Amino acid sequence: MLGPRDRLIGELYIEGNLRVSGTLEGQIEATGDVDVTEAATVKASVAGREVNVSGQVNGAVVASKKLVIGRSGSVVGDVRVPRLVMQDGATLSGKVSMGPQVAASPLAISETPIEESTQAAPVSDGDGQEKQKGRRR
Amino acid sequence: METVVETAPAETSEDGVVESRRDGQNKFTLAPGDSLEGKLIYSGSVNVQGRAEGEFRVSGNFEVAAGASVKALIDGTNVTIRGDAEGTLTARDKLTLGKSGKFNGDVTVKRLQIEDGASLNGHVRMGSFEQSSSS
Numbered sequence: 001m002l003g004p005r006d007r008l009i010g011e012l013y014i015e016g017n018l019r020v021s022g023t024l025e026g027q028i029e030a031t032g033d034v035d036v037t038e039a040a041t042v043k044a045s046v047a048g049r050e051v052n053v054s055g056q057v058n059g060a061v062v063a064s065k066k067l068v069i070g071r072s073g074s075v076v077g078d079v080r081v082p083r084l085v086m087q088d089g090a091t092l093s094g095k096v097s098m099g100p101q102v103a104a105s106p107l108a109i110s111e112t113p114i115e116e117s118t119q120a121a122p123v124s125d126g127d128g129q130e131k132q133k134g135r136r137r
Numbered sequence: 138m139e140t141v142v143e144t145a146p147a148e149t150s151e152d153g154v155v156e157s158r159r160d161g162q163n164k165f166t167l168a169p170g171d172s173l174e175g176k177l178i179y180s181g182s183v184n185v186q187g188r189a190e191g192e193f194r195v196s197g198n199f200e201v202a203a204g205a206s207v208k209a210l211i212d213g214t215n216v217t218i219r220g221d222a223e224g225t226l227t228a229r230d231k232l233t234l235g236k237s238g239k240f241n242g243d244v245t246v247k248r249l250q251i252e253d254g255a256s257l258n259g260h261v262r263m264g265s266f267e268q269s270s271s272s
Contacts, residue, residue: 066253086251088231093264096257 004039018048020055034063038072045077053090060094162197169204183213185220203237216246218255 002008006022017032025043028034034048040055051063054070059077061067067081071089078095086092163181167173171187182197185205192210193199199213205220216228219235224242226232231248234240234255243260251257 083253084251084255084257085253086249088248088250090249091263092249092261095260098256098258 002040036073038070051081164197167205169202201238203235 001019002022002024004021007024008022009025011027012018012024012029014028014030014032016030017035018028018030019035019037020028020040020042021037022039023041027045028042029047030049032048033050033052034046036042036046036051036053036055036057038054042056043058045060045062046057047062049063050065051061051067052070053061053068053073053075055073057073057075057077061075061077061079061081063081065081066083066085067079068085069075069087069090069092071087073087074091076091076093078097079092080097082098084096084098163179165177165179165181165183167183167185167187167189169186173185173187173189174191176192177183178194180196182199183193183195184200184202185207186202188206190208193212195211195213197213198215198217199211200217201207201220201222203219207220207222207224209222209224210226211222211224212227212229214229215231215233216226217233217235218238218240220237221239222242223240226240226242226244226246228244228246228248230246231250232244232246234249234251234257236252236254238252238255240256241258243262244257245262247263249261249263
């Protein structure tokens with residue numbers, strides 16, 4: 001739990017659930033659910049099982065189960081999730097990738113959170129190839 | 138091409154197209170089993186229950202019903218997708234992706250609502266429509 005006046009700049013890895021109401025910059029990853037409340041400003045890549053956004057998120061979002069963007073929520077960045085719910089009023093700008101193959105990717109990164117950005121690249125490449133195959137059909 | 142064009146508020150309805158009456162707006166319905174290939178510029182609303190391919194520029198609402206399949210450039214005020222669609226989509230007001238809806242392609246919308254179970258792959262751009270030309 002990060003309160004409305006709390007601020008974190010850096011990388012955060014959490015075993016379990018995370019609730020953000022403050023300001024967060026960098027990278028966050030949780031093995032459980034991530035809740036970004038209305039008061040929160042997140043400039044970070046976010047990874048978790050189920051991600052709920054009611055505040056502002058600027059960065060890539062990866063959820064292994066589901067992403068919900070509430071009516072006051074805003075996500076600017078690429079989104080990779082198997083399931084996506086967007087309520088009316090929510091904002092989303094970026095590339096959206098959905099499909100069953102997405103589910104496996106986020107927790108594979110978790111053991112070396114520091115190298116997340118470099119490790120994320122081959123994962124997305126593999127995904128891209130699968131998509132191309134899909135188009136050829 | 139077997140299409141049904143209803144330019145007048147419907148009094149005759151063969152398979153439940155009664156909705157056409159609302160707002161007295163023109164409504165074009167492509168029934169299940171019908172298919173359309175080409176370009177359609179239509180003043181009114183379009184409801185696709187069959188198969189459609191091409192380019193659709195609609196002044197009103199564009200709806201892809203469950204079970205329908207559309208591969209097209211779609212431009213409409215409110216766009217609702219409950220079937221299978223791919224292409225490029227512009228909704229001047231709102232795009233709704235229903236539970237069973239699937240869309241592959243780029244989306245430019247003012248408002249976006251996605252129900253659980255829907256699937257979307259592509260770039261999403263949101264904002265107001267000062268410059269209506271979408272890239």
